[in-house]
Amino acid sequence: MDEGNHSRCENCIIRQFNSFRAMSKAELKKVSDTKVTKKVKKGEALFEEGDKLDGVFCVRDGISKLSKLSANGKDQIVKLASKGEVMGQRSVIAEEYTNLSAVAVSDMEVCFIPKDSIVHTLNRNPDYAVEILRHMAHDLKEADDVIVNMSQKTVKQRIAEAFLYLKSNYGEDEQGFLVLTLSREDIANVVGTATESAIRIISEFKKKGMIKTSGKKIGVLNEKLLQELTEGF
Numbered sequence: 474m475d476e477g478n479h480s481r482c483e484n485c486i487i488r489q490f491n492s493f494r495a496m497s498k499a500e501l502k503k504v505s506d507t508k509v510t511k512k513v514k515k516g517e518a519l520f521e522e523g524d525k526l527d528g529v530f531c532v533r534d535g536i537s538k539l540s541k542l543s544a545n546g547k548d549q550i551v552k553l554a555s556k557g558e559v560m561g562q563r564s565v566i567a568e569e570y571t572n573l574s575a576v577a578v579s580d581m582e583v584c585f586i587p588k589d590s591i592v593h594t595l596n597r598n599p600d601y602a603v604e605i606l607r608h609m610a611h612d613l614k615e616a617d618d619v620i621v622n623m624s625q626k627t628v629k630q631r632i633a634e635a636f637l638y639l640k641s642n643y644g645e646d647e648q649g650f651l652v653l654t655l656s657r658e659d660i661a662n663v664v665g666t667a668t669e670s671a672i673r674i675i676s677e678f679k680k681k682g683m684i685k686t687s688g689k690k691i692g693v694l695n696e697k698l699l700q701e702l703t704e705g706f
Contacts, residue, residue, distance in 0.1 A: 481505045482584075487533055490557025492604035496594055500601075504590045513537075513581040520561065522574045528587040530560040535581030536643070536653060539573045540662065550662045551619060552612075553578070553653075555643070563609060565591060578655065623665055626703070631664035632674050633699040636684065640693050650690040657689075 482505035488494050493501065510533070513519060519530055522542055532554055539552040539560070551573065554560055564571045565588050594601050622631060636651070643653040655663070661671035675691070678684045683699050685692045693699065 480510060482508065485533075487531065487557045491531065491559045492562070492601060492608050493531070493559075495600040495604040496598065500590075500594045500598065503593075504586055507590050508584045508586045510582065510584050513577045513583055515577050515580050517577050519575040519577065519581075519583065520571055522571055524571045526561045526564050526571060526588070528585050529562050529565055529591060530575070531584045531586060532556055532558045532560070533582040533584060535577060535579045535583075537575045537581060538578050538659065538662075539575050541573050548574075548662045549665055550659065552615065553642075559608070562591075562605065563612075566595065566605065578659065579653065628664060628666045628670060629674055629677075630703050630705070631666075632660065632671060633678070633683070633702040635660060635663050636678075636691065636693055637696065637699055637703065640696070645692065648687075648692070649685070649694075650687065650692040654689050654691075 482488060482493065482496075482501040483498055488496075488501075493504070496504065508531075513535070519537060520526060522540075534556060537554045537558075537560065538550050539554055540548040540550045543549055554575070560575050561571065563569075595605065622634070626634070639651045639653050639655070643651065646652055657672050657675065658668045660675070661668040664671070675684070675686070678699075679686055681698070683693075683695045683702075685694050
């Protein structure tokens with residue numbers, strides 16, 4: 474694949490968000506020479522839970538949901554991965570099957586980086602190893618926060634928190650709707666409730682003037698009320 478200079482790892486601004494920033498120019502060149510850039514359509518899976526990965530995915534554009542299937546066959550979304558995130562890193566380094574599935578919730582552009590480039594650098598560059606540890610530690614911290622939220626906050630509080638998170642992290646369009654449009658099912662799967670419960674709570678938030686809706690789109694109307702709800706007022 475013939476790529477322009479802007480697409481090469483050495484010149485990619487995305488890498489400052491992840492562990493690749495600790496690689497040397499030579500290491501980045503090797504990664505760039507072996508990677509494959511691909512487009513992923515909304516709804517397409519990058520990998521499924523239980524897959525054996527031959528490399529990692531670096532997100533150049535778009536958003537993916539990372540989810541785990543529960544015993545009752547329901548998806549639990551544990552994270553949204555956007556620009557700069559590296560997916561599959563833990564699985565590749567630990568040489569384990571993937572613990573999560575990754576599905577695009579918007580059209581995406583990702584770089585697939587073969588395992589050999591990652592492992593080769595990991596064994597020779599201590600700065601890169603430390604960066605990977607830092608990112609994995611951050612992921613563990615986020616997972617801890619999710620566990621505490623699930624056990625100590627009500628479903629209403631978690632949905633209010635989800636809307637505030639989507640607004641602050643992904644922004645709004647000109648009409649004041651959240652840029653990242655999640656289905657009602659996805660919202661339910663983020664907060665760990667039944668889709669019917671999420672629909673009912675969204676309807677209640679709308680009646681109270683906290684949010685507005687238009688089809689699948691949701692907009693935050695009263696950030697203060699949502700914030701107060703998440704804090705237990």
